[in-house]
Amino acid sequence: MQHSPDGPVVRELEPNPGMPASVWRLRLDAWEYVRYAVRLLARGDTDLSDAAGLSEIHRSLRALETVEMYWAGFGQRYVKSIRSLIDAGEYRAALDRIGPVMQRMRGSGSLDAPERPGESEQAAKLADEGIDASADARPRFEVLVVDEMSPADRDNLKIEMLRMRAEADDFIYDLVIVPSVEDAIAAALTNPNLQVCVIRPGFTGRSTQALSRDLRRTITLAYEQYGGTGKGRSSRGTSTQLASIQRIVSLADTLRGIRPELDLYLVAGAHIEDLAGALSRRFRRVFRREDRFEMHLSFLRRISHVYDAPFFTAIQEHARRPAGVFHALPVSRGGSVVGSKWIRDMADFYGLNLLLAETSATSGGLDSLLAPVHTLKKAQELAARAFHSDTTWFVTNGTSTANKIVHQAVTAPGDIVIVDRNCHKSHHHALMLSGARVAYLDAYPLNDYAFYGAVPVNRIKQLLLDYRAAGRLDEVRMVTLTNCTFDGIVYDPERVMAECLAIKPDLVFLWDEAWFAFAAFHPVTRRRTAMSAAKQLEALKRSAEHADAYAKQRARLFDAETGEPVPDDVWLGEQLLVPPDATLRVYATQSTHKTLTALRQGSMIHVRDQVWRTEAEEAFHEAYMTHTSTSPNYQILASLDIGRRQVELEGFELVQRQLDLATSVAHAVARHPLLKKTFRVLTTHDLVPAEYRSSKRPMPHRDGLSTMWEAWAGDEFVVDPSRITVEITRTGVDGDTFKHEYLMDRYGIQVNKTSQNTVLFMTNIGTSRSAVAYLIEVLVKLAEQFQDDEVPPTSAAEPADRSLPPLPDFSEFAGGYRAADGLPDGDIRTAYYAGLRGGQVELVPGEELRRRVAAGERPVSAGFVTPYPPGFPVLVPGQVITPDVLAFMAVLDTREIHGYDARQGYRIMPEPTG
Structure with a gap:
């Protein structure tokens, strides 16, 4: 129940029209508005005291009264007290109570924020209410306590836990009691500051708060997915029912499912020993109610473990330690720099710490990347915990090197690897190095926008079935896909792996997640990461219900009399289930530096391989040794270590903010009267054909978290909302010109990728609201300019320039390189080396080559031709060059094309006769 000046009303907490339920933004904006308005009232120089002005203040306070229940520090009664003061006309007193809230929200409790007069006295008064308003500079986290308690008991618990703080503690925390x-689920979904949760058996089922429809729907989806079907959630029942183990288990599983970084504790009374044995897998520890100091110490200890960045700390300690340098690396400790007459500006620009931290030593607290036993080993173990892998490996030469390591470790000459032709060029080079045979898959094309989507699962299944029919399925070793694509198309890895394993139960999967490292830290995006999907499949395989469903499906897929598989259309028409005895072998490579905090080229390899010890470990080590420098950059390694610390402690907050800010850009373009005449944000309906999605909403995240949850749970492909692809046809300029001449040269806005008629804007965890505002401002200025230049308008119903040539699918490998049985795999390695032998290779200009192809010749590419970005090859060694490829290349506006010289032309060779 909420209240207004005119009496009690029920009002749901709703987002702004058309915007997602960005509670962090709603909370900040509401407090800022209330402070602004009350300050004006306190001055007496405003007409806010009229009905409309006060109504807006009360609207914000009503929203805050619900929101503050899920944040620590002040709470609902504090908001009510502010409202009472405003109703009584005591605006100055209300403003005094708003001040501490804003200081906390803006992080003003830091060493750089001097204490203001009267703050200490005010903080002392609030401490008597169990509220910490002190200017404490220590890192602060929040602890969720789930228990139905009286207001007095809540205050007493907060005061008691507050008094346990010691000056020697490295961290401090506040309680959120629900x-x-x-x-509890609402708090976990909306409050990113939570790091710990304490469950006490006295909690009830349903909330009495005025939650939005979107939040209530998301709570239901989360509970159904992770906690069961809703058992034990009724609002009334006996105390025995409310305290049942099933209810505790369901809540714990739900919280762990949506926020796996939460550290869970259970407080129990009678039979604590029995509960500890039954629930130890879910909870860090089980306590009795009187063990509060032990809980306090446990909270701090756990956060210290997460905060630990062992290699970063070792680098810091090395830099501070006096040392005599008698090894390679003149730059170490600034030796060749600080005394130089000519390059002192290097130290001025980069700072002395960078030089002090440079070393080739692997002892004294440091470690060897090639044979880690100390700080680097621990740092990689902590990263494995954060990214939900069994093992994680740091890479200092980018995901290009990470991909080559995995390919070499897992494949051998003659193995067949099924690959998305549009994957990054490093995969193609890796397959050439390993000698594996390549079977290319074509993604669905987005011809209107001159780029590709992703590969439908039925295309992968059909290719596997073709190899089975030919008796060659045993040769197929691995499937390699990019998730998500450069343009933001996201697979459902759990479905892809399950359906492929149903056909070949020992397949290896390599998921290139170069652009998707951030996804592990949001409850919706996480389920579409490779490691999370593998974990879910591991659990699913152990389920008795799944084993029964699998057996029934196999009965439909094989003839009962002959034991032979039924026709392919039946296999393609069903969503295949993972075999209970399948071997899960899943690898993911991530460009940590692209979407999380790390220095450039900092990447990771994550592994969940059930036969790691027996079949993969030795080969992986050899591949890692092959491609990893013996002189790795320690600064990159340290940045990976501390970047891991950041995402474990604040990843949910940063990713949630990133997605919301991206949606703000899309919202602005769609709503602004001038922007929507000039630009158009491409939606899921534009980027994912209807047959690959069941959800109807064009931008699920903009409609709310529950809509996004449902789309990401059910659709074959979804679109990463942190990427905004803007179609610019109506500007009259191409994407490359728009990128360089308009965005970068005029306004300093940097983007990675364009197509002929689109520009891709990507938000990341470092994107700010100010940056988003600046981008919108620049787009408005450009729209005004294009309008003044009288660019011919394009119909809003026409999304793009229809004159663009279709994107070319992979043609085929030339004879002598391709399989003799008509299947698509080819020998890219032999073709590559044939293309390096100059005797038969010729350079042919594009125009001449088009004439020769039109006359019936079948020239063969002697090398890779790769437009960058996005970095996938249009031609690979041994591929037959077709008119489609040449037509596409003729209009390609990318300035950087690897393997192609516009003046000399294409490197071609004749088709082999063998």
Whole structure:
């Protein structure tokens, strides 16, 4: 129940029209508005005291009254007290109570924020209410307590835990106390500051808060997915029912499912020993109610473990330690720099710490990347925990090197690897190095926008079935896909792996997640990461219900009399289930530096391989040794270590903000009267054909978290909302010109990728609201300019220039390189080396080559031709060059094309006769 000046009303907490339920933004904006308005009232120089002005203040306070239940520090009663003061006309007193809230929200409790007069006295008064308003500079986290408690008991618990703080503690925390299952899930979904959760058996089922429809729907989806079908969530029942183990288990599983970084504790009374044995897998520890100091110490200890960045700390200690340098690396400790007459500006620009930290030593607290036993080993173990892998490996030469390591470790000459032709060029080079045979898959084309989407699962299944029919399925070793693509198309890895394993149960999967490292830290995006999908499949395979469903499906897929598989259309028409005895072998490579905090070229390899020890470990080590420098950059390694610390402690907050800010850009373009005449944001409906999605909304995240949850749970492909692809046809300029001459040269806005008629804007965890505002401002200025230049308008119903040539699918490998049985795999390695032998290779200009192809010749590419970005080859060694490829290349506006010289032309060779 909420209240207004005119009496009690029920009002749901709703987002702004058309915007997602960005609670962090709603909370900040509401407090800022209330402070602004009350300050004007306190001055007495405003007409806010009229009905409309006060109504807006009360609207913000009503929203805050619900929101503050899920944040620590002040709470609902604090908001009510502010409202009472405003109703009584005591604006100055209300403003005094708003001040500490804003200081906390803006992080003003830091060493750089001097204490203001009267702050200490005010903080002392609030401490008596169990509220910490002190200017404490220590890192602060929040602890969720789930228990139905009286207001007095809540205050007493907060005061007691507050008094346990010691000056020697490295961290401090505040409590968020909620009474019910739904409130606990709401807090986990909306409050990113939570790091610890304490469950006490006295909680109820349903929330009495005025939650939005979107939040209530998301709570239901989360509970159904992770906690069961809703058992134990009724609002009334006996105390025995409310305290049942099933209810505790369901809540714990739900919280761990949506926020796996939360450290869970259970407080129990009678039979604590029995509960500890039954629930130890879910909870860090089980306590009795009186063990509060032990809980306090446990909270701090756990955060210290997450905060630990062992290699970064070792680098810092090395830099501070006096040392005599008698090894390679003149730059170490600034030796060749600080005394130089000519390059002192290097130290001025980069700082002395960079030089002090440079070393080739692997002892004294440091470690060897090639044979880690100390700080680097621990740092990689912590990264494995953060990214939900079994093992994680740091890479200092980018994901290009990470991909080559995995390919070499897993494949051998003669193995067949099924590959998305549009994957990054490093995969193609890796396959050439390993000698594996390549079977290319074509993604669905987005011809209107001159780029590709992703590969439908039925295309992968059909190719596997073709190899089975030919008796060659045993040769197929691995499937390699890019998730998500450069343009933001996201697979459902759990479905892809399950359906492929149903056909070949020992397949290896390599997921290139170069652009998707951030996804592990949001409850919706996480399920579409390779490591999370592998974990879910591991659990699913152990389920008795799944084994029964699998057996029934196999009965439909094989003839009962002959034991032979039924026709392919049946296999393609069903969503295949993972075999209970399948071997899960899943690898993911991530460009940590692209979407999380790390220095350039900092990447990781994550592994969940059930036969790692027996079949993969030795080969992986050899591949790692082959491609990893013996002189790795320690600064890159240290940045990977501390970047891991960041995402474990604040990844959810940063990713949530990133997605919301990206949606703000899309919203602005769609709503602004001038922007929508000039630009158009491409939606899921534009980027994912209807047959690959069941959800109807064009931008699920903009409609709310629950809509996004449902789309990401059910659709074959979804679109990463942190990427905004803007179609610019109506500007009259091509994407490359728009990128360089308009965005970069005029306004300093940097983007990675364009197509002929689109520009891709990507938000990341470092994107700010100010940056988003600046981008929108620049787009408005450009729209005004294009309008003044009288660019011919394009119909809003026409999304793009229809004169663009279709994107060319992979043609085929030339005879002598391709399989003799008509299947698509080819020997890219032999073709590559044939293309390096100059005797038969010729350079042919584009125009001449088009004439020769039109006359019936079948020239063969002697090398890779790769437009960058996005970095996938249009031609590979041994591929037959077709008119489609040449037509596409003729209009390609990318300035950087690897393997092609516009003046000399294409490197071609004749088709082999063998």
